[in-house]
Amino acid sequence: MAATSLVLDGPAGAPLQEQLAEALRGAILAGRLAPGTRLLSTRALSEQLDLSRNTVLNAYARLLAEGYLVGHTGSGTYVARELPERHASVRRAASRGPARGLEAEPPALSRRGAALAAVPAPFDLARGIPPGRMAFRLGVPALDAFPSELWGRLLHTRWRRSWGDLLSWAPPAGHPPLRRAIADYLATSRGVRCVPEQVLIVSGSQQAMSLAAQVLMDPGDAAWVEDPGYFATLGALTAAGATAVPVPVDAEGLDVEAGLRLRPDAKLAFVTPAHQFPLGVVMSPRRRQALLAWAARAKAWVLEDDYDSEFRYVGRPLPALQGRIPDARVLYTGTFSKVVAPSLRVGYLVVPEALVDAFAAARGFAGLSSPVLEQAVLADFLTQGHFNRHVRRMRVLYAARQDALVEAARRELKGLVDVEPTHTGMHLTGWLPEGVDDRAASARAAQAGLLAFPLSQFRLESRGRGALMLGYSPVPEEQMDDSVARLARALR
Amino acid sequence: MAATSLVLDGPAGAPLQEQLAEALRGAILAGRLAPGTRLLSTRALSEQLDLSRNTVLNAYARLLAEGYLVGHTGSGTYVARELPERHASVRRAASRGPARGLEAEPPALSRRGAALAAVPAPFDLARGIPPGRMAFRLGVPALDAFPSELWGRLLHTRWRRSWGDLLSWAPPAGHPPLRRAIADYLATSRGVRCVPEQVLIVSGSQQAMSLAAQVLMDPGDAAWVEDPGYFATLGALTAAGATAVPVPVDAEGLDVEAGLRLRPDAKLAFVTPAHQFPLGVVMSPRRRQALLAWAARAKAWVLEDDYDSEFRYVGRPLPALQGRIPDARVLYTGTFSKVVAPSLRVGYLVVPEALVDAFAAARGFAGLSSPVLEQAVLADFLTQGHFNRHVRRMRVLYAARQDALVEAARRELKGLVDVEPTHTGMHLTGWLPEGVDDRAASARAAQAGLLAFPLSQFRLESRGRGALMLGYSPVPEEQMDDSVARLARALR
Numbered sequence: 009m010a011a012t013s014l015v016l017d018g019p020a021g022a023p024l025q026e027q028l029a030e031a032l033r034g035a036i037l038a039g040r041l042a043p044g045t046r047l048l049s050t051r052a053l054s055e056q057l058d059l060s061r062n063t064v065l066n067a068y069a070r071l072l073a074e075g076y077l078v079g080h081t082g083s084g085t086y087v088a089r090e091l092p093e094r095h096a097s098v099r100r101a102a103s104r105g106p107a108r109g110l111e112a113e114p115p116a117l118s119r120r121g122a123a124l125a126a127v128p129a130p131f132d133l134a135r136g137i138p139p140g141r142m143a144f145r146l147g148v149p150a151l152d153a154f155p156s157e158l159w160g161r162l163l164h165t166r167w168r169r170s171w172g173d174l175l176s177w178a179p180p181a182g183h184p185p186l187r188r189a190i191a192d193y194l195a196t197s198r199g200v201r202c203v204p205e206q207v208l209i210v211s212g213s214q215q216a217m218s219l220a221a222q223v224l225m226d227p228g229d230a231a232w233v234e235d236p237g238y239f240a241t242l243g244a245l246t247a248a249g250a251t252a253v254p255v256p257v258d259a260e261g262l263d264v265e266a267g268l269r270l271r272p273d274a275k276l277a278f279v280t281p282a283h284q285f286p287l288g289v290v291m292s293p294r295r296r297q298a299l300l301a302w303a304a305r306a307k308a309w310v311l312e313d314d315y316d317s318e319f320r321y322v323g324r325p326l327p328a329l330q331g332r333i334p335d336a337r338v339l340y341t342g343t344f345s346k347v348v349a350p351s352l353r354v355g356y357l358v359v360p361e362a363l364v365d366a367f368a369a370a371r372g373f374a375g376l377s378s379p380v381l382e383q384a385v386l387a388d389f390l391t392q393g394h395f396n397r398h399v400r401r402m403r404v405l406y407a408a409r410q411d412a413l414v415e416a417a418r419r420e421l422k423g424l425v426d427v428e429p430t431h432t433g434m435h436l437t438g439w440l441p442e443g444v445d446d447r448a449a450s451a452r453a454a455q456a457g458l459l460a461f462p463l464s465q466f467r468l469e470s471r472g473r474g475a476l477m478l479g480y481s482p483v484p485e486e487q488m489d490d491s492v493a494r495l496a497r498a499l500r
Numbered sequence: 501m502a503a504t505s506l507v508l509d510g511p512a513g514a515p516l517q518e519q520l521a522e523a524l525r526g527a528i529l530a531g532r533l534a535p536g537t538r539l540l541s542t543r544a545l546s547e548q549l550d551l552s553r554n555t556v557l558n559a560y561a562r563l564l565a566e567g568y569l570v571g572h573t574g575s576g577t578y579v580a581r582e583l584p585e586r587h588a589s590v591r592r593a594a595s596r597g598p599a600r601g602l603e604a605e606p607p608a609l610s611r612r613g614a615a616l617a618a619v620p621a622p623f624d625l626a627r628g629i630p631p632g633r634m635a636f637r638l639g640v641p642a643l644d645a646f647p648s649e650l651w652g653r654l655l656h657t658r659w660r661r662s663w664g665d666l667l668s669w670a671p672p673a674g675h676p677p678l679r680r681a682i683a684d685y686l687a688t689s690r691g692v693r694c695v696p697e698q699v700l701i702v703s704g705s706q707q708a709m710s711l712a713a714q715v716l717m718d719p720g721d722a723a724w725v726e727d728p729g730y731f732a733t734l735g736a737l738t739a740a741g742a743t744a745v746p747v748p749v750d751a752e753g754l755d756v757e758a759g760l761r762l763r764p765d766a767k768l769a770f771v772t773p774a775h776q777f778p779l780g781v782v783m784s785p786r787r788r789q790a791l792l793a794w795a796a797r798a799k800a801w802v803l804e805d806d807y808d809s810e811f812r813y814v815g816r817p818l819p820a821l822q823g824r825i826p827d828a829r830v831l832y833t834g835t836f837s838k839v840v841a842p843s844l845r846v847g848y849l850v851v852p853e854a855l856v857d858a859f860a861a862a863r864g865f866a867g868l869s870s871p872v873l874e875q876a877v878l879a880d881f882l883t884q885g886h887f888n889r890h891v892r893r894m895r896v897l898y899a900a901r902q903d904a905l906v907e908a909a910r911r912e913l914k915g916l917v918d919v920e921p922t923h924t925g926m927h928l929t930g931w932l933p934e935g936v937d938d939r940a941a942s943a944r945a946a947q948a949g950l951l952a953f954p955l956s957q958f959r960l961e962s963r964g965r966g967a968l969m970l971g972y973s974p975v976p977e978e979q980m981d982d983s984v985a986r987l988a989r990a991l992r
Contacts, residue, residue, distance in 0.1 A: 117858050118767070120740075121715035124865065125858035148668070156663045164656055171648045175841040176640070215867030222739050223613035227719045243865030247714050248612075249741060275610070349667040351872040366609050366617035373616065373735030374866060375707030379874050380843040 023242065023254065023468040024059060026126055028067040036076050036087055045087045047077070060471045062464050069447055070128065120249060127243045128465075142482035143491035145459045146286070146435050147316075149346055150405055150481055158394060162385045174380045180372035181364070182209025182356075183383035189390035190356050198314065199327030200340055202358045208367055209378050212355040213313050216341035217241055217278065219357065219370045220311050221248035225275050232267045232277035236466035238285050238313070241278050250275075254468035257284055261291030264298040277303070277310045281329045282317035283432045286466050286477050290432070296329055303337040310338045316346045318399050319481075321407040322431040330358065339363075344386060346434065347399060352382050402481075406434060409480040409488065416492035417478075424499045425476060434481035437463065439473055446474030449499055456498040458491065515734065515746065515960040516551060518618055520559040528568050528579055537579045539569070552963045554956050561939050562620065612741060619735045620957075634974035635983035637951045638778070638927050639808075641838055642897055642973050650886060654877050666872045672864035673856070674701025674848075675875035681882035682848050690806065691819030692832055694850045700859055701870050704847040705805050708833035709733055709770065711849065711862045712803050713740035717767050724759045724769040728958035730777050730805070733770050742767075746960035749776055753783030756790040769795070769802045773821045774809035775924045778958050778969050782924070788821055795829040802830045808838045810891050811973075813899040814923040822850065831855075836878060838926065839891060844874050894973075898926060901972040901980065908984035909970075916991045917968060926973035929955065931965055938966030941991055948990040950983065 035041045047053070050068060054061040068085055071077040078088050117125065142148060167174065181187065187207040194200035194207075210216050217240075225231065227249030233241050235254035245252045253274060255267040262279050277299065281291035291299075303310050312329045330340040343355035359367050371377070389395050410429060413436060417427045425438040438460070440446055446462035453460045453476065463475035476495075483491055527533045539545070542560060546553040560577055563569040570580045609617065634640060659666065673679065679699040686692035686699075702708050709732075717723065719741030725733050727746035737744050745766060747759040754771050769791065773783035783791075795802050804821045822832040835847035851859050863869070881887050902921060905928060909919045917930040930952070932938055938954035945952045945968065955967035968987075975983055 116854055118716055118718040118721065120718050121858050121862070124715065124861050127861065127865070151664070151667045154663075154667055156659075160656075160659050160663065163659060164652075167648075167652050167655060171646075171652065172643070175643045175646055175843050177842045211867035211870075214865065218866050223616065224610050226610040226612050227741055229610065240865060243861065247862060247865055249719055350669045351667050353867070353869065353871045362608055366613050369616050369619065369735065370613070370739060373619070373706065373732060373739055374710050375703035375845070377845065378703075379845045379871055381874070382871050 023063075023239075023252065025063045025066040025070070025468070026128070028057070028059065028063060029070045030126055032067060032071055033076055036071075041087050043087050047085045047087070049084065060469065062467055062471055063469065065445070065447065066464065066467075120246065123246045124243060127246055128239060143458050143487065144435070144476075144478040144480065144495075145482055146461055146477050146479040147346060148479060148482040149349065149434070150402060150409075150484075151349065152482070152484055153402070153405055154349060155394070155398060159385070159389070162388050162392075162394075163381070166385050166388060167381070170384070174384060176380075178209075178377040178380045178383060179368075180377045181368045182207070182378065183380055183387060185391070186354075186383045186387040187356075189387050193390060193395070194328075194340070194342075194356075194358065198317065198325075198342075199331040200358055201331045201334065202340075203361075206358050206361055206364060208357045208359065208364070208371060209383060210341070210355050210357050210371065211353040211378060212343045212345055213315055213341045214240055214244065215371075215374070216313075216339075216355060216357040217244035217311065218247060219367055219374065220276060220309070220339055221245050221250055222374075223363065223366050223370050224309050225250045229276075230271045230274040232262070232271065232274050232279075233468070234262050234279060234284065235468040235470045236286055236463060237278070237468070238280070239466060239468070252468070254470065256470050257287055257289065259289055260295045261289055262295065262299065264295055264302060268302065272302075272306065274306070275308050277308065278313065279310060279329075280313045280315065282314050282325060285313070285315065286435070286437065286461075286463065288430050288433055288435070288437055290326060291329070296332060300329070300333060300336050300338070308337065310336075312338050312340045314340060314342045316433050317342075318347050319403055319406050319434055320432050321403065321410070325432070335360075347402070348386070348389070348395075352386065354378060354382055354386055406481050408485055409483060410436065412485045412488040413478060413480040413483070413492065416489050420489075420492045420496040421499075424496060425478075427478065435477055435479040438476040438478045440475055442473060444474055446476060449474065449476055452498045453495055456494045458495055458498065460495065515555075515731075515744065517555045517558040517562070517960070518620070520549070520551065520555060521562045522618060524559060524563055525568055528563075533579050535579050539577045539579070541576065552961060554959055554963050555961065557937070557939065558956060558959070612738065615738045616735060619738055620731060634971075635950050635979065636927070636968070636970040636972065636987075637974055638953055638969050638971040639838060640971060640974040641841065641926070642894060642901075642976075643841065644974070644976055645894070645897055646841060647886070647890060651877070651881070654880050654884075654886075655873075658876050658880060659873070662876070666876060668872075670701075670869040670872045670875060671860075672869045673860040674699070674870065675872060675879060677883070678846075678875045678879040679848075681879050685882060685887070686820075686832070686834075686848075686850065690809065690817075690834075691823040692850055693823045693826065694832075695853075698850050698853055698856060700849045700851065700856070700863060701875060702833070702847050702849050702863065703845040703870060704835045704837055705807055705833045706732055706736065707863075707866070708805075708831075708847060708849040709736035709803065710739060711859055711866065712768060712801070712831060713737050713742055714866075715855065715858050715862050716801050717742045721768075722763045722766040724754070724763065724766050724771075725960070726754050726771060726776065727960040727962045728778055728955060729770070729960070730772070731958060731960070744960070746962065748962050749779055749781065751781055752787045753781055754787065754791065756787055756794060760794065764794075764798065766798070767800050769800065770805065771802060771821070772805045772807065774806050774817060777805070777807065778927070778929065778953075778955065780922050780925055780927070780929055782818060783821070788824060792821070792825060792828050792830070800829065802828075804830050804832045806832060806834045808925050809834075810839050811895055811898050811926055812924050813895060813902070817924070827852075839887075839894070840878070840881070844878065846870060846874055846878055898973050900977055901975060902928065904977045904980040905970060905972040905975070905984065908981050912981075912984050912988040913991075916988060917970075919970065927969055927971040930968040930970045932967055934965060936966055938968060941966065941968055944990045945987055948986045950987055950990065952987065 050064040054064040077085050188204040190207050191202050191204040221244045230251045230253045232255045233252045234257050242252050253271045256263045317325050330338040340358040414429045427436045427438050446464050450462040460476040542556040546556040680696040682699050683694050683696040713736045722743045722745045724747045725744045726749050734744050745763045748755045809817050822830040832850040906921045919928045919930050938956050942954040952968040
């Protein structure tokens with residue numbers, strides 16, 4: 009295969025690895041890469057195409073997972089002899105996107121639909137996890153410590169007391185008592201400047217991103233995204249016809265200077281200043297300043313995703329970027345998925361007053377409103393003081409779980425995985441020795457029943473040392489030693 | 501004011517009435533129409549601009565509601581002396597859409613965001629209704645007959661029995677037991693051809709529209725929408741950057757020939773074949789045939805919204821369009837909002853197998869998934885036979901409520917409102933005498949505490965006799981006479 013015959017002209021907003029996967033998939037489906045063909049090594053292809061090796065590795069990994077490629081240890085990667093049946097129609101349609109006009113039949117999906125189907129979906133990974141096999145799943149709270157009796161009581165009482173009020177629609181912006189309770193909480197705990205009217209109830213930060221992309225961006229506009237970062241952002245941008253611009257993250261958080269070099273005219277920046285996802289760094293005051301200055305100058309917006317800042321174990325958390333200066337061009341989002349439970353599908357988005365009506369309209373047109381019962385019970389949970397108690401309990405629990413992880417890792421994972429304790433969050437970054445492929449390490453961990461996502465899965469164009477993301481929040485202390493020992497055996 | 505100085509170049513997808521409202525708003529904000537100016541009569545302006553009088557009436561009504569205009573009975577319509585403060589910033593931003601480049605500051609919203617904020621939002625109307633004042637609210641079930649004790653018991657049992665399974669995410673496509681139960685129900689009751697894997701759980705038909713527009717359309721593509729029709733469709737299309745093409749509805753449903761004349765290259769058609777919303781007609785077999793033939797020929801898609809077909813009082817309902825022929829290019833959506841309760845926010849979207857992955861991805865990127873508890877309890881409600889019993893009970897109840905309405909109307913509303921009984925649904929169309937303005941009639945009814953939407957609110961470009969939409973489902977039989985008598989007094 010002449011690598012130069014691959015044209016990377018994939019859908020707007022798709023990262024290079026997706027464009028490469030798409031181009032390879034298209035070549036396979038069109039027969040330009042015949043079944044059984046041996047592909048170039050990832051190293052050789054990355055040199056020929058002048059792409060990072062990670063980009064090529066990720067593209068190969070995706071096609072291996074989809075069944076277009078097969079790998080034989082020690083002998084390379086080959087085009088599968090049997091092409092995947094199940095996804096064939098969707099994929100074939102998807103592959104038409106860029107090649108439109110060359111085929112007799114128009115595509116089943118629009119170009120945007122095909123691009124959406126091709127964005128890697130993190131939420132696929134969230135399902136079907138057998139109980140007791142949650143180590144080291146990222147972003148899952150300690151569901152073993154969920155106050156189920158209390159919640160059941162609140163549910164029962166709320167239903168009995170006011171079922172008549174719980175049957176009709178909530179306003180698109182959300183159940184008013186919950187909006188008030190959240191505004192109080194954010195002002196007190198996170199230094200967010202807001203009145204209840206600015207708080208919109210959304211199904212979580214994913215919906216917040218999706219709405220922000222719709223309301224603040226036009227097709228073709230660019231948004232800065234952190235690299236490595238939460239890649240479902242790409243889905244929200246693709247749905248809005250917008251383009252993701254990966255901006256590197258360093259020890260101070262998003263590199264604003266790099267963003268300015270890449271796309272000073274971006275309309276939106278997605279950031280996680282309190283605890284960068286997934287690296288865990290805190291955005292420095294200098295960078296916060298620079299980011300706000302850029303937004304003010306460029307009349308752009310910042311979407312601050314404060315996804316797990318409740319869990320700060322040492323000292324007081326840095327207040328939200330949103331509250332740093334008056335009239336900052338910042339939208340603020342958070343979720344109860346991490347602090348209470350993912351199944352609630354309740355999060356919030358705080359927007360400037362001038363934008364409230366437009367966001368409420370977009371929320372309504374995307375699916376009216378969130379279910380009322382969850383919102384009402386959550387409002388009770390907050391206003392009756394249970395939420396603050398729960399957060400305090402979880403903070404103690406997670407600190408102990410992190411300690412247990414660090415201790416066990418120092419004992420068992422020496423030379424295999426390097427972890428440093430942090431002051432915030434629900435996971436640690438477990439650095440692998442230079443040159444070790446984190447996808448392969450993650451696959452070995454998975455065979456041992458452990459869900460440790462590879463850092464490179466969150467990389468778009470950045471390169472760097474491999475790591476396993478170790479979520480400690482769902483692992484009970486008494487299971488930590490065993491889980492770490494299993495990881496050590498899997499990696500050895 | 502020279503009417504010809506108004507340029508209708510509003511956002512794509514916005515109906516003429518919105519474009520006119522936008523142009524007038526812009527002229528007012530820019531000072532081209534000074535405070536206190538008397539506007540042309542709706543008749544004179546409609547003639548000058550060659551628009552239907554309804555279009556002009558609707559634009560004036562919107563600006564009156566927003567406070568840009570004030571009306572003095574008998575003396576015409578004037579530009580308000582005090583412009584509205586509350587919406588000023590959003591509206592001002594919105595008004596920049598078409599005038600981009602003429603102002604110093606870039607807009608706070610994207611052009612799409614401004615267009616979204618300008619689409620009339622039907623869901624604003626759903627909130628804040630005092631109990632006992634539901635006459636004649638459209639699309640609300642008999643919440644007074646909701647089986648609250650049974651539902652509370654199911655909720656309690658499901659939580660106690662399996663709270664551990666109800667805390668994590670549902671897959672984006674939905675809770676599997678609910679998908680199975682819905683597939684069974686649709687196959688048996690509606691003749692829908694599907695397996696559970698084709699059923700996606702959505703928050704309602706609004707989300708179904710929003711996803712269909714994203715997955716099946718690219719920016720600039722056109723979709724046929726029924727006129728009169730459910731206007732929130734426009735919001736879903738605007739969010740996707742797509743264009744709505746109003747297609748007239750007659751006694752046989754959507755006029756497919758007219759659609760072919762207007763935009764044969766449309767990618768999608770939104771239809772309500774079982775019971776056209778809001779007119780209530782059933783799409784004829786001939787038209788169904790023509791619609792499917794167009795979709796097959798044009799490789800377009802039909803989104804069938806089967807929003808209230810459970811309520812058929814005489815004979816068997818016509819099976820769904822989706823199941824009419826194998827491999828029809830039809831997506832099928834329905835909701836539990838009308839059959840169970842709006843607050844659940846659970847509906848379904850049945851898509852061809854080849855599209856499942858793309859729709860699940862779009863659903864995920866729009867906000868992951870729906871809350872699990874509602875889905876699990878609803879699955880119990882369906883599989884334990886409660887749902888079928890509930891539908892049968894509601895059918896008897898609604899038939900009786902419709903009878904009561906028709907009887908009272910014949911007695912009290914002679915010469916004021918003309919109603920004909922129908923075999924399906926939850927509302928009747930109450931035709932007003934020729935020449936009577938249905939918005940004014942609706943406003944008078946509202947003053948009497950009655951929510952009877954004017955038909956013209958659902959019109960895009962069509963003209964025709966005015967009517968009040970009379971939802972009988974939420975009005976208990978014993979309150980019907982009084983409600984109808986109040987309406988008669990209000991209209992007399």
